[in-house]
Ligand SMILES: NC(=O)C1=CN([C@@H]2O[C@H](COP(=O)(O)OP(=O)(O)OC[C@H]3O[C@@H](n4cnc5c(N)ncnc54)[C@H](OP(=O)(O)O)[C@@H]3O)[C@@H](O)[C@H]2O)[C@@H](O)CC1
Ligand SMILES: Nc1ncnc2c1ncn2[C@@H]1O[C@H](COP(=O)(O)OP(=O)(O)O)[C@@H](O)[C@H]1O
């Protein structure tokens with residue numbers, strides 16, 4: 375698992391070390407330079423990978439983009455180290471007061487320095503852009519965790535010009551070959567370090583070398599897509615104790631949330647979470663998932679959600695819906711049982727229009743009444759899942775996945791065992807229905823903010839789908855970016871619904887009683903969904919049903935990798 379900590383948490387954790395005189399900047403800069411040396415030796419340029427033969431450092435060119443703070447200091451000290459190894463180093467300073475010791479170190483090592491704020495240099499702007507883009511490697515040390523808002527002034531102008539020119543050259547050449555390898559120092563300058571927003575120009579990094587701990591913006595969309603490969607440099611920060619909101623009671627006041635601000639599951643975490651049957655299990659103990667999905671107009675969504683649940687290894691699927699849709703579902707997945715009965719979780723709403731859309735879809739009374747029937751079933755399941763119906767009437771509370779049209783049928787408040795799975799447009803609609811002025815673009819620009827808002831308003835766990843998936847539950851936030859962009863295809867979200875439903879059904883009781891459990895399982899579902907997208911057709915287009923069909927192979931591989939004993943039981 376990757377854990378990310380806010381700028382304030384990192385600062386609080388570094389304070390006691392700095393007070394003891396720990397040379398954090400020297401360690402950070404040395405580690406940064408070491409990574410850059412390895413990248414240069416592998417011949418990395420413009421996103422090309424390390425198959426190339428080892429290169430000599432002498433003659434390589436590095437440009438440092440240097441701001442006014444310690445982030446620039448890191449870049450300057452790393453540059454001094456590179457210069458001593460024979461790299462031709464040029465610092466481009468966007469502030470008249472770069473880190474003084476770093477600047478002296480670079481000069482002593484033979485590096486050159488250009489002050490972009492000097493009037494003579496401002497006139498040579500295009501020459502500066504050319505110099506930067508002719509380098510083998512660019513170290514982006516403009517701002518790190520001290521950043522506030524979009525990059526301003528000379529730094530903002532320079533990055534806007536560089537990012538534009540880089541994108542233009544890559545588009546004209548059809549590849550990034552020949553363009554410099556960009557290494558972000560601590561964070562790509564200009565991202566929202568704590569919230570993953572991208573409020574202004576940012577130079578996309580091929581690699582980010584981050585110090586002490588991952589930062590939320592490296593994991594959260596949209597900024598996560600600008601960070602490249604993230605390398606963590608361990609600085610022995612104690613992030614588990616006082617000062618970062620943990621259990622300890624040291625001299626520093628707790629700041630920010632308890633523990634990590636944002637987490638990301640990795641492949642190795644899945645074995646711990648995946649329901650593996652034991653020798654005494656039977657289909658009912660493995661979890662029964664009730665699926666209310668599809669209408670005569672959209673039967674495919676039901677097939678996809680049911681297929682994914684079956685392929686994910688659920689004990690049983692009970693399909694609930696109109697007879698003609700049930701026939702389609704059973705002919706595609708004969709395992710599905712089209713009958714009422716007890717379930718351990720619900721998957722609701724895929725392929726069912728929203729309440730307010732229903733009247734607009736006109737195709738005669740049959741479709742209307744089929745839709746009304748689905749809405750009725752969803753309302754009932756939600757009443758059980760949200761504890762609106764008493765247990766002696768409806769049986770014990772069970773978790774639910776709430777997708778597509780079911781989002782419009784949500785009660786005012788839900789427990790966190792109810793997981794909403796909107797995409798950005800659906801989340802905006804849900805929030806507008808509750809009085810917020812927000813549209814799809816707002817959600818895409820600040821996914822964390824709006825997913826949190828939806829969690830606060832509804833109480834439900836919120837899984838916001840997109841190029842990266844953000845999951846917000848009580849006290850926990852996850853961000854997963856595991857799938858290829860090929861997953862952006864109709865029906866792919868329905869597969870996620872069925873897959874997550876299978877996980878919730880297997881862990882039903884725990885999910886109802888542990889407030890953060892649904893969020894972790896939702897993150898696991900997003901991870902497995904993403905991996906299945908790749909496995910379905912590595913590097914090429916995928917159809918949603920292929921993603922569902924790839925699930926058994928992905929799960930088996932993860933169980934084998936994770937814990938050698940679990941998959942054999
Ligand atoms: N934590 C650790 O363990 C370690 C931390 N270390 C390093 O320290 C870094 C943090 O250093 P930091 O505190 O000096 O802040 P930093 O990010 O360099 O920028 C601050 C200056 O930038 C400016 N500025 C701000 N916003 C701006 C904007 N939008 N657009 C333009 N300019 C903007 C603003 O200056 P001003 O504009 O006010 O003059 C401000 O003073 C951290 O990221 C890591 O690299 C390592 O060395 C050791 C271990
Ligand atoms: N650019 C992307 N990269 C990776 N995954 C993506 C991308 N765009 C969308 N996805 C994923 O594809 C799925 C699309 O779901 P959704 O929008 O609900 O489609 P549908 O409603 O047609 O099933 C989600 O799981 C989402 O996270």
Ligand SMILES: [K+]
Nearest residue numbers: 514517561563
């Ligand atoms: K930076």
